Amino acid sequence: xxxxxxxxxxxxxxxxxxxxxxxxxxxxxxxxxxxxxxxxxxxxxxxxxxxxxxxxxxxxxxxxxxxxxxxxxxxxxxxxxxxxxxxxxxxxxxxxxxxxxxxxxxxxxxxxxxxxxxxxxxxxxxxxxxxxxxxxxxxxxxxxxxxxxxxxxxxxxxxxxxxxxxxxxxxxxxxxxxxxxxxxxxxxxxxxxxxxxxxxxxxxxxxxxxxxxxxxxxxxxxxxxxxxxxxxxxxxxxxxxxxxxxxxxxxxxxxxxxxxxxxxxxxxxxxxxxxxxxxxxxxxxxxxxxxxxxxxxxxxxxxxxxxxxxxxx
Amino acid sequence: xxxxxxxxxxxxxxxxxxxxxxxxxxxxxxxxxxxxxxxxxxxxxxxxxxxxxxxxxxxxxxxxxxxxxxxxxxxxxxxxxxxxxxxxxxxxxxxxxxxxxxxxxxxxxxxxxxxxxxxxxxxxxxxxxxxxxxxxxxxxxxxxxxxxxxxxxxxxxxxxxxxxxxxxxxxxxxxxxxxxxxxxxxxxxxxxxxxxxxxxxxxxxxxxxxxxxxxxxxxxxxxxxxxxxxxxxxxxxxxxxxxxxxxxxxxxxxxxxxxxxxxxxxxxxxxxxxxxxxxxxxxxxxxxxxxxxxxxx
Numbered sequence: 082x083x084x085x086x087x088x089x090x091x092x093x094x095x096x097x098x099x100x101x102x103x104x105x106x107x108x109x110x111x112x113x114x115x116x117x118x119x120x121x122x123x124x125x126x127x128x129x130x131x132x133x134x135x136x137x138x139x140x141x142x143x144x145x146x147x148x149x150x151x152x153x154x155x156x157x158x159x160x161x162x163x164x165x166x167x168x169x170x171x172x173x174x175x176x177x178x179x180x181x182x183x184x185x186x187x188x189x190x191x192x193x194x195x196x197x198x199x200x201x202x203x204x205x206x207x208x209x210x211x212x213x214x215x216x217x218x219x220x221x222x223x224x225x226x227x228x229x230x231x232x233x234x235x236x237x238x239x240x241x242x243x244x245x246x247x248x249x250x251x252x253x254x255x256x257x258x259x260x261x262x263x264x265x266x267x268x269x270x271x272x273x274x275x276x277x278x279x280x281x282x283x284x285x286x287x288x289x290x291x292x293x294x295x296x297x298x299x300x301x302x303x304x305x306x307x308x309x310x311x312x313x314x315x316x317x318x319x320x321x322x323x324x325x326x327x328x329x330x331x332x333x334x335x336x337x338x339x340x341x342x343x344x345x346x347x348x349x350x351x352x353x354x355x356x357x358x359x360x361x362x363x364x365x366x367x368x369x370x371x372x373x374x375x376x377x378x379x380x381x382x383x384x385x386x387x388x389x390x391x392x393x394x
Numbered sequence: 395x396x397x398x399x400x401x402x403x404x405x406x407x408x409x410x411x412x413x414x415x416x417x418x419x420x421x422x423x424x425x426x427x428x429x430x431x432x433x434x435x436x437x438x439x440x441x442x443x444x445x446x447x448x449x450x451x452x453x454x455x456x457x458x459x460x461x462x463x464x465x466x467x468x469x470x471x472x473x474x475x476x477x478x479x480x481x482x483x484x485x486x487x488x489x490x491x492x493x494x495x496x497x498x499x500x501x502x503x504x505x506x507x508x509x510x511x512x513x514x515x516x517x518x519x520x521x522x523x524x525x526x527x528x529x530x531x532x533x534x535x536x537x538x539x540x541x542x543x544x545x546x547x548x549x550x551x552x553x554x555x556x557x558x559x560x561x562x563x564x565x566x567x568x569x570x571x572x573x574x575x576x577x578x579x580x581x582x583x584x585x586x587x588x589x590x591x592x593x594x595x596x597x598x599x600x601x602x603x604x605x606x607x608x609x610x611x612x613x614x615x616x617x618x619x620x621x622x623x624x625x626x627x628x629x630x631x632x633x634x635x636x637x638x639x640x641x642x643x644x645x646x647x648x649x650x651x652x653x654x655x656x657x658x659x660x661x662x663x664x665x666x667x668x669x670x671x672x673x674x675x676x677x678x679x680x681x682x683x684x685x686x687x688x689x690x691x
Contacts, residue, residue, distance in 0.1 A: 230668045232626075234633050235648055239664060242652040319521055323634050326523050327649065342524060346638070349531050360524035368519035375515075 118380040125376020128369040135366055139185040177354060180336040181362050187337045188366070191252045191330070192317040198256030200310055203263025208302075210264065211271030212294060222268065225261040233258045237320060241329045248337075251330040255320045259313050266309045270302035277301070304381035311374035315367045322363045338363045465662035468647060475545050476643035479566070479636075480628035482559055486567025487574055487624060492617075494571075495578025496610075502583065510575060517572025526565045526638040533561060543640035562639045566632050570624040577620040578613065585612040614685050622678035626671045 120126050170176055210221040228236075240254035274280065280297050288296075324330035325339030333340060338359040345355025461468070494514070498507035534542035540561055546554045585591065586609055594604045633645035644663055651659035 230671045231664065232667050232671070235645070235664060235667060238633070238649065238652055239660070242655075242660070315519065319519075322521055323523065326634060327637065329652075339521075342521075342527065346527055349527055350535050353531060356524070356527050360521060360527070363521045363524065364519055367521070368515065371515060371519050 119376055122376045122379060124372050125379075128372035128376065131365065132369045132373060135185060135369070136189065138182055139189045143183070177341075177358050180341060181338070181358050184336040184338045184341060184359065185362065185366075187248060187331055187335060188318055188321055188339075188363070191248055191255070191321040192314055194249075194252035195255035195317045195321070196259065196310060196313045198253065199259035199263050199313065200306070202256070203260040204267045204306055206260070207264040207267025207269075208271055208294060208299065211268035211302075212275060212290075212298060218268075221264070225264045228257075229261040229265075234320070234323060237324060238327070238329060241324065246329045246332055248331050248335075251321055251324050254324070255317050258320070259317070262313065263306065263309060266305050267302065270305045271298055274298050274301045307381060308374055308378040311370055311377055315370035315374065318363065318370065319367050465658050468659060469644065469662055469666060472642060472644045472647045474547065475641055476629060476645070478559060479562055479632070479641060479643060480625060482563035483566040483570060483628050483632075484621065484625050486563050487571035488621065490567065490571035491574035491578050495575040496582050498575075499579045499582035499586065507579075510579070514572040514575040517568050517575075520569070522565050522569050522632070523634040523638050525568070526561070526635055529561050529565060530638070543638070545640075545642050558639075562632075562635050562641055566628060566635055570628065574617070574620050574624060577616050581613040581616040582609060585609045588612065611685070615682060618681050618685065619678055622674050622681075626674045629667070629670050629674075 119129065206221050206225065210218040231239075236258050237251075237254040240257055241250055244250040244253065275298065277297075280293060283293055283297055321330055321337070322339030322342065325337045326343045328340075328343065331337035331340050333344075341359035342356050342363075345352070345357075345359065348355050494510045498504075498510040501507055530542045533540045540557050541554075543558070545558055588608075591604060591608050594608045595601075632643075633649055635641070636643045636645040637649065644666070648660060648663040650656070651663060
């Protein structure tokens with residue numbers, strides 16, 4: 082099915098002698114070039130590095146955390162930050178640094194799962210709507226409009242009310258909220274690519290819809306979707322924190338940044354560090370995803386610029 | 395229509411028996427059956443839906459399972475607080491966004507621009523409930539200047555009303571303002587680069603006149619859109635901020651309804667938000683035609 086290379090120059094009558102072989106093929110995203118450009122954007126490079134560190138911390142959480150998440154030491158409760166407990170301890174004497182480190186895994190897992198779900202479902206809907214047009218487009222996009230008409234946080238709360246609280250359901254709830262965003266971005270991008278010469282050419286030599294979609298349309302429509310993924314990760318982490326803060330997301334005693342903030346809120350007059358450090362962790366992660374998204378946009382999709390900025394909030 | 399089906403269907407999926415919850419632990423089968431029949435929950439779902447949708451059209455959203463009050467009156471009770479906070483926030487947001495976005499567009503890559511970009515990026519990324527907690531700690535705790543939360547109607551105590559409104563409005567306003575700043579910057583930049591602006595400059599119009607008549611007016615369209623979106627978001631109840639500041643708005647009502655499995659209240663609240671969202675989109679479209687005669691065709 083993947084087949085031998087087609088004699089593509091033959092279907093590209095406008096191409097002149099010299100550029101034939103290079104112009105007839107769709108330009109592929111060049112990962113090295115993208116990374117190189119990204120590295121030259123200092124803000125994005127720093128953001129990517131910090132994110133990498135956060136992800137590493139989340140992956141090796143148990144090895145890094147000085148103590149377990151739920152080791153209670155009542156004699157050490159509400160200790161201010163010190164050498165032994167750099168971020169202090171909470172009302173049960175649990176080490177905040179350890180809980181922030183272990184909370185990274187929880188928050189990021191929910192964030193990645195949610196965005197992965199929204200990305201797969203949303204991109205598929207957008208791809209079909211944009212590629213087939215007509216009634217497929219109408220039906221799918223009207224559905225997306227309806228979903229989009231619900232306020233994000235409330236829709237997530239309603240989904241959690243139906244499914245019950247917990248990390249998996251939180252990811253699902255946030256994922257559902259972001260499906261329309263991905264569907265719209267993908268559809269718009271596909272519409273721009275669909276009538277390109279290389280797609281028409283490939284169709285005219287008898288390529289199947291599946292081959293067209295996977296080989297030509299999707300790769301070339303990808304940049305805005307990639308940018309949207311980074312920005313959505315920022316909002317997914319934020320949403321997970323908000324839902325856990327409301328008591329609907331991650332359940333105690335598991336450490337989640339939003340939940341720790343909610344628990345620390347009651348002690349804010351006595352011990353600021355309970356709420357401060359988890360809040361900083363959320364802020365730093367979200368900021369880095371946003372900055373990386375901006376950097377990726379400048380590199381991959383300069384036309385869009387700030388048009389989509391903050392659209393999820 | 396589609397919205398109403400989803401609202402209804404979604405809420406039906408909520409597990410738990412609301413009548414059991416309303417009655418508490420001690421009740422007999424007779425009371426249970428009577429209440430079940432009265433609330434119509436023993437009817438088939440389709441009948442329930444059409445009954446509910448029909449009444450909703452006439453403004454009757456049913457009766458709260460929990461308190462026995464009508465949903466309409468519960469919502470009406472919360473509406474002033476939500477409207478107050480939403481409009482105060484959008485005011486704060488525009489006061490931040492319009493000057494900041496315009497300044498950074500007029501001097502791209504200058505110090506002002508860079509500072510504005512960083513600030514708006516921070517504003518978008520900061521969890522609003524965290525900012526709320528920090529503000530409470532500083533202004534209500536350490537400094538003791540402002541009350542930490544609550545709401546009093548304007549007519550009863552204007553001073554207390556303003557004091558209690560300030561912190562929540564700033565928190566939500568900063569977040570929305572950060573989003574709007576970026577739109578203002580890019581739309582002013584785009585308007586500045588347009589041909590007609592170059593023409594206006596070339597024919598010697600004073601810079602101020604070029605700016606107000608040729609740049610600002612064109613930059614207004616995206617601003618109206620994004621302000622509309624943000625207003626819809628704010629009106630839908632910034633649930634988390636309302637909780638932190640004990641602000642008795644619609645978001646708080648919806649969250650309580652979820653916790654109490656109070657279907658009618660939840661249905662009513664979500665339906666209202668969706669309708670508000672659609673209405674704001676309509677108003678934005680109408681404003682478009684008012685601002686930009688080209689759209690009238």
